[in-house]
Amino acid sequence: MEISIIKAGLLTTVQDCGRYQHLAEAIPVSGAMDQLAHRLANKAVGNNDNLATLExxxxxxxxxxxxxILIAYSGDGALLTYNGEVMPAEKPLFFAAGATLTFIHNPHGVRTYLAVxxxxxxxxxxGSKSTYLPVKFGGFEGRKLAAGDVLRSSEAISTVAAAIMQQLSSKALIYPNWRISRESLLPLDRKTIRVVLANEFSWFDASSIIAFLTKPYQIALRSDRMGxxxxxxxxxRKTKKELLSTAVTxxxxxxxxxxDLVILMADCQTTGGYPRIAHVAAVDLPLCAQLKPGDEISFTEISSDEAEELYLQQEHDLLLITNAINIKYTNTI
Incomplete structure (x- = not known):
């Protein structure tokens, strides 16, 4: 399967789930900013979660x-259109050779993932196909995509993907009557970010901590994949302590x-010397990935146990989705 980029947009790169195994060598994780949308796009076409998508x-x-081609998209940054019609997200989409598809504006977010x-x-x-732009490695020639680039899929597709493609192509359908409900995996309030207080939160005075957990903050223009x-x-601060450079994620x-506050994102450094006041719960990082300059957010404290429970519940739900698609197309888990 093969596509040609007509217009690449503001910033389009190849990403997967990231390269966690090289943190000790000061190599950032990179990978998809919105891991949930990335994984759901892959699931919709029968892929392993870690296969490369376009961000x-x-x-x-x-x-x-x-x-x-058999593709799927997920995320709040754009809507995929074909012949002027908006295509549904989080479901497999089949198109014949020659089809031209366009991503149009979606005011609700920033990033969208295209899986094949x-x-x-x-x-x-x-160990990863993710693009890390600051040093120009990974992804498509270590750079963002440009008009004229041609991208191909792996020739090895899963049994599920083959079954989906066979069904849609043989019946001349663009998509089936099912879709993954991404909304059910996200909280109703997408502007309140759950955090676990981190190592140095006690370095700050009471009024600062209260403000951090009760007052809104606005995403500044100076925001990107690093933070x-x-x-x-x-x-x-209520202390003159200084922090030696220490691990950050x-x-x-x-x-x-x-x-000032900085939320570290996918391309962040592996060590830093600024105090760490909190850590965003893993299940809420996809919410952060869809924030744009000018958006207002608030923080609310949860315990590390609560954050772990939320993560495990989401992983359980994602496994159920994978199993349901596998059963539908191959009758196996």
Whole structure:
């Protein structure tokens, strides 16, 4: 399966679930910012969760199918259209060679993921196909996509993907009558981010902690795949302690020297010297991935046990989705 990029949009890169095995060597995780949307797009076409997808930032992108293709998309950054009709998200979509598809504006988010049966075929670098733009490795030639680029899927597709494609192509259907409900996996309130207080939260005075957990913050213009800078009440220290550079991961909320907050995201550094006030619960990182400059968010504290329970419940739900698709098309789990 093969596509040609007509218009690449603002920022489109190849991403998978990231390269966690090289953190000790100062290699960032990278990978999809919205891991949930990335995984659901893959599940919808019968892929393994970690296969490479295309991460589109905002809309204004289009591509042409150079061969029959089985794809799926997920995320709030854009809506996929064909012949002027919006295609449903989180379900397999079959198109014949020659079809032209366009991502149009969706005001609800930033990032959208396009999966193809078999995953997008690019070289693996340090155990991952994810693009890390600052040093230009991984993904498609270590760069963002551009008009004229041709991408191909792996020739090895799963039994489930083959069954879905055979059903849709033989019946001249674009998509089946089922879809994955991403909404059921997300909280109703997408602007309240659940956090676990981190190692250095006690370094700040009571009024700062209260403000952090009760007052809104705004996503600043200076925000990207490395981190989101927040505008709001500055944090005030009650200690002169200094932090030696220590481990950080995506989801950590740091406090800069002038008291501002930064949420570290997928391309963040592996160590840092700013105090860590909190860590975003893993299930809410996809919410952060869809935030854009000007959006307001609030934080609410949960315990590490609660964060773990939420994560395990979501993983259980995702496993049920995989099993349901497998049973439908192969009668196996």
């Amino acid at each position: 589109f930032t905002y809309a204004n992108a289009s591509f042409k199918a150079l061969s029959p 049966a078999g995953g997008w075929e690019v070289p693996e670098v340090l 989101y800078h927040l505008s709001g009440k500055a944090m005030v 995506p989801g950590i909320i740091q406090v800069t020297g002038n008291g």
